[in-house]
Amino acid sequence: MPTHTAMILSYTEENYLKALLKLSFENGTEEAGTNELAALLSVKPATVSDMLKKLKEKELVEYKKYGKITLTVIGKKYAIDVLRKHRLWETFLYEKLDFSWDEVHEVAEQLEHIHSEKLVDKLDKFLAYPQFDPHGDPIPNKKGEMKVHYKKTLADVAVGTSCKMVAVKDNSSLFLQYVVKLGLGINNKIHIVSKQEYDALLHIKVNGVISSVSQKFAENIFVV
Amino acid sequence: MPTHTAMILSYTEENYLKALLKLSFENGTEEAGTNELAALLSVKPATVSDMLKKLKEKELVEYKKYGKITLTVIGKKYAIDVLRKHRLWETFLYEKLDFSWDEVHEVAEQLEHIHSEKLVDKLDKFLAYPQFDPHGDPIPNKKGEMKVHYKKTLADVAVGTSCKMVAVKDNSSLFLQYVVKLGLGINNKIHIVSKQEYDALLHIKVNGVISSVSQKFAENIFVV
DNA sequence: TAATAAAGTTAGGCTAACCTAACAAATTAA
DNA sequence: TTAATTTGTTAGGTTAGCCTAACTTTATTA
Numbered sequence: 001m002p003t004h005t006a007m008i009l010s011y012t013e014e015n016y017l018k019a020l021l022k023l024s025f026e027n028g029t030e031e032a033g034t035n036e037l038a039a040l041l042s043v044k045p046a047t048v049s050d051m052l053k054k055l056k057e058k059e060l061v062e063y064k065k066y067g068k069i070t071l072t073v074i075g076k077k078y079a080i081d082v083l084r085k086h087r088l089w090e091t092f093l094y095e096k097l098d099f100s101w102d103e104v105h106e107v108a109e110q111l112e113h114i115h116s117e118k119l120v121d122k123l124d125k126f127l128a129y130p131q132f133d134p135h136g137d138p139i140p141n142k143k144g145e146m147k148v149h150y151k152k153t154l155a156d157v158a159v160g161t162s163c164k165m166v167a168v169k170d171n172s173s174l175f176l177q178y179v180v181k182l183g184l185g186i187n188n189k190i191h192i193v194s195k196q197e198y199d200a201l202l203h204i205k206v207n208g209v210i211s212s213v214s215q216k217f218a219e220n221i222f223v224v
Numbered sequence: 225m226p227t228h229t230a231m232i233l234s235y236t237e238e239n240y241l242k243a244l245l246k247l248s249f250e251n252g253t254e255e256a257g258t259n260e261l262a263a264l265l266s267v268k269p270a271t272v273s274d275m276l277k278k279l280k281e282k283e284l285v286e287y288k289k290y291g292k293i294t295l296t297v298i299g300k301k302y303a304i305d306v307l308r309k310h311r312l313w314e315t316f317l318y319e320k321l322d323f324s325w326d327e328v329h330e331v332a333e334q335l336e337h338i339h340s341e342k343l344v345d346k347l348d349k350f351l352a353y354p355q356f357d358p359h360g361d362p363i364p365n366k367k368g369e370m371k372v373h374y375k376k377t378l379a380d381v382a383v384g385t386s387c388k389m390v391a392v393k394d395n396s397s398l399f400l401q402y403v404v405k406l407g408l409g410i411n412n413k414i415h416i417v418s419k420q421e422y423d424a425l426l427h428i429k430v431n432g433v434i435s436s437v438s439q440k441f442a443e444n445i446f447v448v
Numbered sequence: 449t450a451a452t453a454a455a456g457t458t459a460g461g462c463t464a465a466c467c468t469a470a471c472a473a474a475t476t477a478a
Numbered sequence: 479t480t481a482a483t484t485t486g487t488t489a490g491g492t493t494a495g496c497c498t499a500a501c502t503t504t505a506t507t508a
Contacts, residue, residue: 012465033486034485034486034487035485043465043467044467044468045485045486050464050465054464065486066487096350097346097347099342107340110338110340111335111338114331114334114335115334116331116334119321122317122321122322122323234494234495236496258455259454267495268497270496270497271495274457274458274496275495289456289457289503290456290457290502290503291456
């Protein structure tokens, strides 16, 4: 059935693959479940079951009934391509069109589905082959290769030491606006002043200013 | 039913409105018929009948059974907005990404459906508020205003006189590549050397080179 | 003006992507 | 190790946008 000589996937199919890729990053393992996929895509599990049959037909995912879902090599290729487009567009919006950090994601969600290899290549060139998007996430190159994902978050840093913010995990507008409000940004140095035993509330110092942030917040800031 | 405080139209609905606007330009009148609309959209007349009911519900078009179709003021506003986006994206692709003249249309057909007012505004600014796209067609401004459409084509020019090419009517790749091959482009001077009585074949001189073009071709070159 | 042709509509069907409700399998806890 | 909970599937239904086939209205032309 699948010709493999470049099928054109629907908007929806691309989103399923992208979501699976995201889950495989987050879970560490290459696997994902129906429910978490449904939650991420804001659809019902039954809908996911339907779609998985189709994606399996097309040899984009692999799974057996009641088992875990994994992307096939082909499926992953398509997913990475969408991710590449998403991050290139984010970079374009941020660097060329003067969008703010927290505005780019939503629009890139639409732009990532434009089908034109030439467009992606030319955009990549226009942006001078960027390796990271405005959120600090790596941009896959044409071959699908990219720098490794960060794992250490602000919540993992020891009290009294410092670290450098390199990316964010949560791309929601709400979160990003909060980040900005705290005076934080990519490559900023963060010093952990103290940590509350009870609820892991952190006191951090950024550019000389001390703020308090919750554990939840800290888990969404990648650092080195 | 229609809230009028900015409904979000589907990809398909936008294409119907855009097609109606195009037909109203081409026909001179503000009217269009079911069949020509179907032909332009590559769907069957029955499909158009269905969709027209929906667009009428939403107060985007006006028509009565077996009557002519016209855009409402609101419908036209949406159509012009799509046209604006289409031509801005074409300009972007041509000027910033180095696409060739005949490649921009197809990709812009996709990009024109991205929903983000901010994106359009920023793109417009980035391109320095262009008034014409790479094909010589006027780009509506934010208010929907644009320079008048050209009406005179190369086929209307008298033998022995000259004219200046200002735009093309056909945006197909095939046509545009042919235009390029003839050494023609926007703002080029064309001299009509002679015209065959029998089939209206034209002999034209462009940059000192004489070529023969059919009537069909001549009708797709706008001139002043 | 009556016959034919063209244009447009309706009815009934299809597919993709969603849904709810009912069920089955797998996991966790008692 | 059985019971309860979570997770996943199936069955049947909806809507948007398309189709074909049959029909009706309007326009053309003999």
